[in-house]
Amino acid sequence: MKSVSILSLLVLSPLFCFAQNNTEVLQGKVTFITSNNAYVKFSDTRNISIGDTLRLLRGTTLSPSLIVKNKSSTSCVAIILNGADVKVDDKIIFRSKAPIDQKRIDDPNNGTKINSDKVGASTRRSNKINGSVSAASYSTISSTRGNVTRAMYRLSFNAPQINNSKFSVETYMNYRQTFVPKDTMSLQPKDVFNIYNLALRYDVTPTMSLIVGRKINPKVSSVGAIDGLQAEKFFGNFYAGLLVGFRPDVMDYKFNSDLLQYGGYIGLKSDNKEMYSQTTLGFLEQKNNGNIDRRYTYFQHSSTIGRALNIFSSFELDLYNRVNADSVGKPRLTNFYVSLAYRIGRKVDFSVSYNTRKQIIYYETLKTEIERLLDDDNDIARQGMRFRVNARPFKNISIGLSYSKRFQSNDHNNSDNYNGYINVSKIPWIGGSLSLNANRNTSSYMESNILSFRHSRPLIKMKLDADLYYRIVDYTYLSSELITKQNYYGISLSYRITKKMSVTVLGELAATATEENYRVNTRLIQRF
Incomplete structure (x- = not known):
């Protein structure tokens, strides 16, 4: 716990720089994603350099999510920062360091200029609808085993400020079919329809918004999807939010009215020439059939300092430890993660990360397993660390090395x-x-x-x-x-x-x- 406090102080200490500066702003869009990289399309990349930070635009929130690894005249290949939830068709913002006379964003679709003040909580954004629909098949033909084919259909779109109104809609959903030989025995469902995101947003004022539906809040991404109502209000650089709704079902990810959850959060956001940062601290209580399933507090911080250092950290601290129907015992750290990425010039960058996780105990959902899970032999911390370095010694050559280690507090696995x-x-x-x-x-x-x-x-x-x-x-x-x-x-x-x-x-x-x-x-x- 002492190490958590020290690290929290380290990431919170540079948050009090609020001076605003003019910067040139470019808007792009994610066109393709791999396990580690995202491909982003811009109208022009002349002002973007390898190692620069790209920010993800979700609603009215900008968060550092990508580091440019390679580029062409109109697109960039970027490394996805740990913890960033990047999807195809997401809007990406790049801010150059050099100040200019007027903030602008180049719209690659119509060649017009859009004031960058429209990106943020204070004003409306462009009402252009963007998204994608896709159909895919994945077939495996075996010489010794049965053949399997899966079909996947996906739909995603984002409609901000519909018809210049205060309403916005976004969604991401898919439908999966699995085709196996008739004599194959399988417990897995053959037809699965999942809605990962389906939300309606209403901007009550330039600094206050309401969201209804299923959505992951990027300020508290570790909480996961919320089926219900989310409200957020900015007070200058500070903000506060409320969450009331339900957790998706743990088995099929569908709506489950038995899994009520509610809570709130407060945070601080700063964005100036030398630093961008966003820090959130919140509390959440989750129930199952009216009984407490889990009660915990969470913390999340991301920052970019001097266009060279990127920091992301989060932790979850469980506050409910039930024994004989009473909540007793000390708080339990169930999740802690911190990563740092640093760029040395334009040719070398490296990152290091550490995480530790314990089994999350849902006292109602897992009530038949509580005694076993709380036993000292089973309450183990699964830990991991990773180091990565990339270099570009020559214009057309890039190299990289990484090392990661997984270990447990009982020395197993x-x-x-x-x-x-x-x-x-x-x-x-x-x-x-x-x-x-x-x-x-x-x-x-x-x-x-x-x-x-x-x-x-x-x-x-x-x-x-x-x-x-x-x-x-x-x-x-x-x-x-x-x-x-x-x-x-x-x-x-x-x-x-x-x-x-x-x-x-x-x-x-x-x-x-x-x-x-x-x-x-x-x-x-x-x-x-």
Whole structure:
């Protein structure tokens, strides 16, 4: 607990800088996401440098979420900061350091200028609707096992300030179908419809908003989705919010009126030439059939200092510890996370993070397991740490190394993960880019080694792109000394049918000594 207090003071100490300065503002949009990176489209990237911070615009909130890793004349490849919830079609804001006479945002869709004061809690934003609808299939064809096909349909859109009104609507939902052979026994549902976000926002005043529906509040993202009402009010740089609603069902993520939750939060936000920061402290009580399931306080902080240092931290402290129907005992730290990313010049950046988690105890939902979960042998902390460094020694060459470790307070389930990559873009005479990635993981029961090669190139400029890859995987099971070798061969083609419609097809062969599996994925997406 003492370490939590010290770290909290460290991240809170620079929050009292409130001077406002004029900056040039560019607006972009997320077009594609991988496990670690996001691709952002801008009208022009001349003022953006590798290592710059990009901010995610959600409602009227701007939060540092991306670090530029690579760029072209109109797009950026950016690393997703830990804790950032970035989705396709999200709006991204870049603020240059050099002051200009008037704040402006370039709108890449119509070439007009929009005052950047419209980005924030004090004024309205553009009412342009944007989003996407997609259909995808994922098929696995096995030489020894049954074939499986999944179909996924997604819809996401954001309609801010509809018809120049005070109302905004946003949603993200998907529908999944699974097709398996008739004789296959499976407990998993074959048809699943999930709504992850469906919310109506009303701006009561320029500094106060109401949200009804299902939505994750980015200021308290660890709370998860809330089905109900969220209210927020700004008082200059300070803000306060109330949450009243229900938790999604723990089994199928549908609405469950038995899982009432309510709480509130206060926070401080500052944005000036040298620093952007946002800090939130809140309290939440969750119930199940009218009885207390969990009661805790949460903290979240994110900041960018001097365009070089990014900090994100959060923790959850459980306050309810029921024994014989009474709440007793000391507060219990169930979740703590902190990460720091620092850029050295324009060619080197590194990050370090640490997290510790304990089993969250829901006293009603898990009431048959309470005694076992609270036993000292089971109340263990699962911890992890990660270090990453990226460098760009030459214009077309980038390299990176990372190390992560997972461990528990009882010394079980420890693992070490090592990863390295090198990427060469604009290959002479050949064109395209080539990347090499190596990974090694060791744990108490298994060792794995992975080596992968990938070549990416445009086949028809601005229309057809291709990826070719090869991956070697070795698994060694320490208990039996069994070694499994796998080879993966894959190709992916992406074709732009129109400016906002594209189709992607991926084919892969996974071969071992005893079987061959084929994977075929297709995806059609229409943006609007």
